[in-house]
Amino acid sequence: MSSRSKTPSIPLDRPVTWEEWLRGRRARRETSQQVAPGMTRRDTGPSDRRLRQFFHGRRGLPFRPTEEL
Amino acid sequence: MKAETVRAALADIAADTDPTRKAAKLASLCSAVFRERGIELVVVGGSAIELLTDGAYTSGDVDFCLLRPAALSLRERQGIMSQLAAQGGPRSWQVAGLFVDLLGPLEGLARTPLRRLEGPYGVVQIVQPEELLVERILVSVYPGPNLAARDCARTLAAVGLRGEVQMDWAEVKRLAGVPEYGIVPECESLVREVADELKIKNPLDSAG
Numbered sequence: 001m002s003s004r005s006k007t008p009s010i011p012l013d014r015p016v017t018w019e020e021w022l023r024g025r026r027a028r029r030e031t032s033q034q035v036a037p038g039m040t041r042r043d044t045g046p047s048d049r050r051l052r053q054f055f056h057g058r059r060g061l062p063f064r065p066t067e068e069l
Numbered sequence: 070m071k072a073e074t075v076r077a078a079l080a081d082i083a084a085d086t087d088p089t090r091k092a093a094k095l096a097s098l099c100s101a102v103f104r105e106r107g108i109e110l111v112v113v114g115g116s117a118i119e120l121l122t123d124g125a126y127t128s129g130d131v132d133f134c135l136l137r138p139a140a141l142s143l144r145e146r147q148g149i150m151s152q153l154a155a156q157g158g159p160r161s162w163q164v165a166g167l168f169v170d171l172l173g174p175l176e177g178l179a180r181t182p183l184r185r186l187e188g189p190y191g192v193v194q195i196v197q198p199e200e201l202l203v204e205r206i207l208v209s210v211y212p213g214p215n216l217a218a219r220d221c222a223r224t225l226a227a228v229g230l231r232g233e234v235q236m237d238w239a240e241v242k243r244l245a246g247v248p249e250y251g252i253v254p255e256c257e258s259l260v261r262e263v264a265d266e267l268k269i270k271n272p273l274d275s276a277g
Contacts, residue, residue, distance in 0.1 A: 007233055009232055009233055009234065009235055010121060010184055010186075010233065010234040010235065011184075011235050012181060012182060012184070012235040012236075012237060013182065013235075014185075015185035015186065015187045015192060016184070016185070016186050016187065017187045018186070018187055018188060018189055021093070021120075021186055022090070024233060025089070025123045026123075027231075027233055028121075028122055028123040028124075028228050028233050028234070029122075029123040029124065029125065031122075031224070031227045031228050031231050031233060031267075032122045032123060032124035032125070032224040032227065032228065033124075033125075034227065034266075034267070035223045035224060035226075035227040035263055035266060035267070036124065036220035036221075036223045036224050036227075038220070047128070047130055047161075047168065047170075050161075050168065051128055051129050051130065051168070054129065054163070054168070055129050058129075059128040059129060060088050060127065060128040060129030060130075061086060061087075061088040061091070061129060061166075062088070063087075063088060063089070063125040064087050064088075064089075069123070
């Protein structure tokens, strides 16, 4: 069994536990980056002004690198 | 929820520097506090996509819609959010280093269950990934090409194809075909494209 096949899923028919959700984050991020490598948060949006003011010019906190998830 | 518990939760959330985990914790706390008053919230939009894909997409706000009741007085919103030491309102508040937006009633067509995350302070309800996928495909095509929406749709399709998020593909196909979306060819094309890239059998070939 590969490590990916052990990744907890976000199920349809029951809640995902906090621990399962945390353990699945890295695999989900890797999958996302595989198919959308350039994806980042939008440069602009309806709440731009308040976000940039609050997050010192950015629209949110910096994301954790995949290897740290 | 006791005031002391809320204070400890807010301190934990404020100290968390991981934006996705921080948003999930805040969604959990907000959901719990509203639920105590009989109000059910659902995480929607980019916040929901982030909780489902970890795609490093979300900005510094958490978007909720109301599941029930369909409306909530401004007084009640402000009263509940005051429990969380929130600033601002009546539709958007600053809480523990993020913004919380309460957008209005949930307008969804999906028949699959809301996804549920047992967060540290209470269950978070997340809008169905089937609806998010079809919605993002629509936005990626109309009114004109939108690459950011397309990337979001590709990430949702990919985590669904890999089974990292359980997706009901028959429901995806049905939603793509309802008049409100009407994007069956675009949906089939995008899912096929991502399935081919991941070398996974396209579930839409056999769905529905």
